[in-house]
Amino acid sequence: MHYAIGDIQGCQSELEALLEQINFRPKKDTLLFVGDLVCRGPRSLDSLRFIKNLGESAITVLGNHDLHLIYLASFPGKKKVHKTLQPILDADDCHELIEWLRFQSLAEQIVIPEREDQPERRFLMSHAGLPASWSVKQALRRAKEIEVMLRGDYWQDLIKNMYGDQPASWSDDLIGADRYRCIINHLTRMRFCHLDGSLEFETKGNTDQPPKGCVPWFEIPRQKNLDQQILFGHWAALQGKTGVKNLHALDTGCVWGGWMTAMRLEDGKLFHQVSLQSV
Ligand SMILES: [Mn+2]
Numbered sequence: 001m002h003y004a005i006g007d008i009q010g011c012q013s014e015l016e017a018l019l020e021q022i023n024f025r026p027k028k029d030t031l032l033f034v035g036d037l038v039c040r041g042p043r044s045l046d047s048l049r050f051i052k053n054l055g056e057s058a059i060t061v062l063g064n065h066d067l068h069l070i071y072l073a074s075f076p077g078k079k080k081v082h083k084t085l086q087p088i089l090d091a092d093d094c095h096e097l098i099e100w101l102r103f104q105s106l107a108e109q110i111v112i113p114e115r116e117d118q119p120e121r122r123f124l125m126s127h128a129g130l131p132a133s134w135s136v137k138q139a140l141r142r143a144k145e146i147e148v149m150l151r152g153d154y155w156q157d158l159i160k161n162m163y164g165d166q167p168a169s170w171s172d173d174l175i176g177a178d179r180y181r182c183i184i185n186h187l188t189r190m191r192f193c194h195l196d197g198s199l200e201f202e203t204k205g206n207t208d209q210p211p212k213g214c215v216p217w218f219e220i221p222r223q224k225n226l227d228q229q230i231l232f233g234h235w236a237a238l239q240g241k242t243g244v245k246n247l248h249a250l251d252t253g254c255v256w257g258g259w260m261t262a263m264r265l266e267d268g269k270l271f272h273q274v275s276l277q278s279v
Contacts, residue, residue: 002112002265004032004125006250007063007233010041010084011275012050014260018273022262026057032110032265034233034250035063035127035188038085041255042277045087052100060104063127063234064188070150071159073098102150106187107143109136110231112265122228123265128190129232129247132220133170133197136228142183149180169198191235193217206237218247231263240270 003022008015024031037051037060038044051058072081073089081089088094107126114120124136126143134142149158161177162184174182185199192200192214203211210216216238218230229246236253240261254260254275262271 001028002030002032002110003262003271004034004110004123004231004248004250004265005263006034006252006261007036007236007255008033008038008041008047008051008260009036009065009255010038010044010047011254011260011277012041012043012046013276014254014273015047015050017276018260018262018271021273022264022271026054029057031058032108032125032231033058033060034125034231035061036065036233036251037063038069038088039065039082040084042084044084045091048088048097048101049093052097059108059110059125061108061125061127062101062104062106062188066101066104067159067162067184067188070098070101071162074156074159102155105143106146106184107139109140110265115266118266121265123231124228125231127188127232128186128234129217130226130230131170131186131190131197131217132193132222134186135224136226139187143187146180146183146187165199165201168201169196188234190217193220195220204235204237206239207243216242218242218244 037047069085073094110123110125112121124130130139158180162181164181167178167182170182190199192203192210194200194214197220200211200214207216231248233251235249236251236256238249240249240252242249248263250261252259252261257275259272259274
């Protein structure tokens with residue numbers, strides 16, 4: 001079975017409880033993590049080690065916090081370190097953990113083969129979702145541009161130049177650092193968008209109170225109907241609800257005292273583990 005799991009953010013005790021609940025079998029099941037494995041939660045180092053050690057039993061796409069951790073490890077002293085990330089930077093295996101992160105993806109296509117009673121199902125997984133003007137193919141291709149850079153000789157240039165909100169609008173003509181930053185922001189930081197599709201970065205709240213002239217990214221009309229389902233995290237305030245069929249918001253704010261969600265892709269069944277922290 002395949003289980004897509006929302007943002008972990010160092011909530012390792014909840015992850016372990018959730019895996020017990022779903023009776024996770026490492027040789028038979030695959031876990032799909034939608035990013036933000038670390039930060040703010042109490043056991044970020046444990047989560048990172050645990051997920052790395054899952055090897056072939058897990059597929060991870062990177063979130064904004066994971067990319068930020070790569071920056072912190074690469075450019076020590078340049079930015080303030082959240083206290084939950086310091087143990088990772090101090091760990092003996094820090095280098096191996098960061099190298100492993102560097103080889104994870106920004107988007108993944110998951111295909112669940114046809115079974116007797118079910119047709120084939122396709123899923124696109126990314127941390128923030130799928131921009132309305134992008135097809136699944138384009139998202140995978142643009143993610144690949146970042147993955148090639150991140151795994152290559154100039155990955156530190158990519159990481160150093162990824163911060164910033166501009167350009168907020170996607171254009172095929174973008175090149176160089178602007179292009180990479182724009183892809184990373186769309187795949188890892190997107191929440192609300194202006195009606196022209198440009199990203200709004202200030203607001204993290206729920207969809208009842210959108211910033212002026214903005215809507216959630218998944219409410220911008222698409223030119224083409226989606227032929228597959230989208231798995232994403234990043235937006236805890238949605239509490240798992242998008243109101244749009246086939247769009248699955250998996251970050252249910254465990255680190256904020258909410259709960260952790262797993263979705264079994266074969267039948268869409270949801271599993272929950274409430275936060276064990278006293279917030
Ligand atoms: Mn995030």
